[in-house]
Amino acid sequence: xxxxLAEIFRSQPDLDSFRTAVLALEGDFxxxxxxxxDLGQAYFERFPDRAQDRNAAEVLLGYAVARVVLxxxxxxxVPAERRAAFRAMLSDVGRVGPLIEAVRxxxxxxxxxxxxxxxxxxxxxxxxxxxxIPKSLVKERFVGGISNLYNILYVIRLKLRGPLQ
Amino acid sequence: MTDKKKVLIIDDDPAICESVQAILQGSxxxxxxxxxxxxxxxxxxxxxxxxxLCDMMMEDIDAGGQVTKIMRRExxxxxxxxxxxxxxxxxTTVGLAEYGFSGVFQKxxxxxxxxxxxxxxxxxx
Numbered sequence: 001x002x003x004x005l006a007e008i009f010r011s012q013p014d015l016d017s018f019r020t021a022v023l024a025l026e027g028d029f030x031x032x033x034x035x036x037x038d039l040g041q042a043y044f045e046r047f048p049d050r051a052q053d054r055n056a057a058e059v060l061l062g063y064a065v066a067r068v069v070l071x072x073x074x075x076x077x078v079p080a081e082r083r084a085a086f087r088a089m090l091s092d093v094g095r096v097g098p099l100i101e102a103v104r105x106x107x108x109x110x111x112x113x114x115x116x117x118x119x120x121x122x123x124x125x126x127x128x129x130x131x132x133i134p135k136s137l138v139k140e141r142f143v144g145g146i147s148n149l150y151n152i153l154y155v156i157r158l159k160l161r162g163p164l165q
Numbered sequence: 166m167t168d169k170k171k172v173l174i175i176d177d178d179p180a181i182c183e184s185v186q187a188i189l190q191g192s193x194x195x196x197x198x199x200x201x202x203x204x205x206x207x208x209x210x211x212x213x214x215x216x217x218l219c220d221m222m223m224e225d226i227d228a229g230g231q232v233t234k235i236m237r238r239e240x241x242x243x244x245x246x247x248x249x250x251x252x253x254x255x256x257t258t259v260g261l262a263e264y265g266f267s268g269v270f271q272k273x274x275x276x277x278x279x280x281x282x283x284x285x286x287x288x289x290x
Contacts, residue, residue: 051226056177056201063178093184127273140222143250143272144178150273151184158191 005029005069006038010045015061019068027076031069033132039069040138049137066145067091070126074149077122078115082107086119093152100159109160116157123149170287173214174198175205175232176248177223185218185248185274192280194287202228209236209243216286217245218270230264237265244286246270246279 003011005022012018022029043065047058071090075083085103089096104112127146133139172194174185182198189196197212199205202223209217209232217236221229233245244267261269270279 054222054224054226056224060178063180067180093180093187096187140250144181147250147272147274148178148180148184151181151188151276154276155184155187155191158188 002029004038005031005035006042009039009042009065015064015068018065022068022072025072027072029069029072031073031126031129033129036069036129036142037133037138039065040133040136040141043141044137062141063144063148066142067149070123070142070146070149073126074119074122077118079111082115086115089156090149090152093148093155096152096155096159100156104160112160116153116160119153123153169193169195170216170283170290171212171214172196172283173205173208173212173217174219175202175208175217175223175229176220177201178220181220181248188276188280189283194283202232206232206235210239213240214243215290216283217243218248219245219266220248222250230266233264233266241265242290244268246282248272248274 002025008021009018012021040062043062047055047061049059067090071087074090075087078086082103085099089099100112107115123146130139130142130146133142172189174182174189174196176182176185176198177200179200182200186196186198197208197214199208202225205217205219208214217233219229219233221227223229225231229247233247236243236245245265247261247264247266247269249269250272268282
């Protein structure tokens with residue numbers, strides 16, 4: 001039986017090894033609100049949050065953990081040959097410019113437009129799962145995590161329309 | 166030379182700051198960011214932005230609210246919008262008016278709406 005995301009997180013010493021372990025699943029893992037809550041609780045066991053003088057690095061790690069799993073599910077919505085490019089763009093907005101130009105010619109505008117629609121639908125479905133999580137710091141990390149993916153999708157859309165100013 | 170309106174983004178997540186900055190710059194604004202309430206206040210005083218977008222939970226759980234109180238006291242003509250991960254209903258109970266926020270945008274942000282609102286403020290100032 002495969003490990004849950006929480007079990008994978010507990011078994012890995014850092015974000016990079018967690019990301020490597022999740023990427024190896026190629027999106028083949030269950031992602032429901034209970035699973036996200038379990039993953040969030042595993043994260044907070046290691047990095048408890050507090051109201052004052054919060055540890056910024058640990059907070060950011062929470063968003064990064066959330067994004068790793070959300071991106072792996074989201075990119076399943078696009079054809080396999082462009083999955084790596086979209087994974088890289090959704091992981092780092094700074095890579096949108098070069099990568100969108102790299103995939104624009106071979107894929108064509110229409111295919112990329114379809115990719116964006118598919119990614120948007122995938123993010124909407126993931127957000128519905130996050131919305132089921134009761135108000136909590138776990139939910140805050142996942143909302144923060146998915147928010148940036150929507151932002152980057154908007155940047156890609158702007159980039160496809162023309163050069164950013 | 167175009168007169169681009171200056172927008173200051175204050176959020177402790179650099180990924181959010183960079184993506185919001187890219188969207189605003191791609192939409193004709195001069196956007197910069199700061200990664201804490203403390204640095205945000207310094208940038209506010211130094212750069213005199215026309216509009217501020219501010220997160221709530223940063224170095225302290227209400228850092229965005231506290232820094233907004235100061236910004237609004239120092240330059241009440243500058244609108245400050247909350248970028249919030251808390252629900253709309255909750256946002257109305259955490260003292261938006263008390264802190265002095267001009268409005269709230271729920272994350273994930275609807276950028277078509279945000280850009281419309283910012284454009285309206287930019288034209289009126």
